[in-house]
């Protein structure tokens with residue numbers, strides 16, 4: 001089992017899938033000659049040539065639309081979104097075409113398309129370049145929304161995405177590209193909709209995905225030092241959402257904290273909290289806590305940026321609140 | 337011809353009525369021309385019936401009919417090969433009929449029935465017939481244009497010489513997607529990887545907005561020059577003119593793998609949609625004047641001049657259309673609505 005970075009795991013998977021299936025083509029801005037903004041596609045132009053590694057103009061609507069057309073004809077395009085912030089220019093194509101074509105064609109076409117790239121905050125990239133858009137996409141039927149937290153997941157989920165039959169919103173996290181982890185050899189496709197319990201515990205369930213899994217684990221360590229055993233669940237995919245794993249855990253711990261980097265209102269954590277309320281209301285010993293990004297555009301100044309992002313302290317406090325070891329903030333919920 | 341001519345403005349462009357006059361010509365394949373005449377008559381009759389069915393409450397939602405523009409779709413689809421493909425927008429009934437989709441299945445789709453071409457899940461704006469190369473009607477103006485560019489790329493990538501046609505409206509030419517897509521088509525065409533024919537159906541209006549009020553340059557064919565795509569403007573009311581242009585353009589696209597565009601000047605006789613009852617943006621006289629160049633009557637006249645059609649044959653074509661459309665309506669009416677289970681099918685393929 002080799003150790004790979006998150007970045008190399010993604011790149012290796014692209015290579016494996018391109019070697020395996022000539023229908024796989026890559027499109028995106030500066031993925032060829034420039035080698036990719038995050039070097040995910042380093043050397044791939046040389047390896048596969050410009051017909052399979054397509055440097056596109058800065059035309060998100062255009063190239064996502066073109067990739068959908070390719071997919072309708074049986075290719076398996078993997079689009080690199082330089083960062084997910086730019087996907088808003090392609091939003092109509094993703095929502096109105098990719099997600100719905102199978103449906104409104106009465107099942108006559110399918111769109112095996114992957115759109116991948118970094119989602120979430122980097123370091124001091126400020127308001128337009130530090131957004132977490134997962135809830136917006138997870139709202140849409142017809143899409144899969146995937147958010148790997150580790151190199152092994154990045155590989156396993158990307159493999160499933162590329163081999164699938166539907167459009168996949170594949171959310172990487174820029175802050176994770178350099179992180180390393182064991183990646184199993186061989187065919188390691190991971191199914192969508194299957195969460196992983198990454199740490200067992202009986203006192204409180206902490207649900208997270210993407211970069212927040214690491215934050216949740218750090219919080220769990222600290223809670224453990226205080227005698228609180230947190231169970232940490234890594235969702236891996238938001239759509240489909242593994243409701244069963246979350247509910248099974250909460251029914252045992254009777255307490256839940258949901259962690260997301262994105263804005264609080266109408267976010268993924270709201271959906272998960274509602275799901276817990278619907279499925280485990282009688283078994284809850286405390287309100288479900290949400291730990292989220294602040295409800296503001298991302299500021300530039302580093303001190304403000306850190307305040308805007310959730311961290312392990314926030315998770316620790318929220319977990320303690322569910323155990324009534326910490327007072328609720330005055331005026332109701334405030335931290336995030 | 338090997339290379340399509342560069343765009344040359346063909347008329348003043350202030351309406352289909354002033355487009356280039358077409359010289360008389362010999363009809364190469366009389367049977368085929370007659371068959372297309374009959375198909376256009378069916379399409380017109382079909383559209384009249386959809387408007388009636390809409391008023392009867394049998395068709396819901398939006399309904400955009402094609403009456404007046406028949407020569408455009410007919411001329412281009414007549415020149416497509418069976419394995420070629422095409423995309424269009426929501427004014428798509430005639431395109432499906434001309435491509436051979438059963439009229440009953442098209443009408444059933446409009447009626448929201450399980451036997452419709454999209455199993456009742458698309459409706460008027462989203463006709464599909466993939467086995468016949470019809471990759472869809474689309475409801476977001478301009479949204480299908482990038483798809484057609486990608487589809488054309490895929491056709492070349494997969495090998496062979498199939499081509500992709502993309503019909504679009506004059507209004508769609510101002511959408512960002514059009515420009516992004518045409519730039520990519522121009523680029524990919526340089527490698528011979530974009531066998532795409534774009535057909536701008538310039539029916540003079542986008543809903544109530546005339547071309548001159550939405551496009552800073554009303555010579556729409558000229559807009560393709562920015563992307564290195566040869567384009568010409570033709571009279572879209574004359575079936576033979578359209579067909580000749582289609583033949584040249586499709587041959588050029590097929591042999592070169594490069595995109596070509598044609599602006600077909602035409603006119604929509606009906607309202608924009610079924611809800612456009614009063615058409616305050618144009619006068620009755622405007623429409624009457626345009627009806628003087630009804631594409632079906634133009635074709636009829638040419639066929640009569642060539643001695644291929646007489647009163648009896650015209651009447652027979654009308655009767656045949658009547659029967660075909662009546663059958664289509666009956667089929668649609670008698671067909672079952674989609675079962676409740678259909679609500680949840682076709683959202684995803686097999687589980688990932």
Ligand SMILES: Cc1ncc(C[n+]2csc(CCOP(=O)(O)OP(=O)(O)O)c2C)c(N)n1
Pocket residue numbers: 427475476477478504505506507508509539541542543608
């Ligand atoms: C993106 C978008 N904006 C607005 C509309 C509403 N709309 C529907 S049809 C139409 C006019 C389009 O005109 P044109 O492209 O010339 O096609 P035509 O209706 O003449 O066939 C408009 C504005 C839409 N469907 N999509």
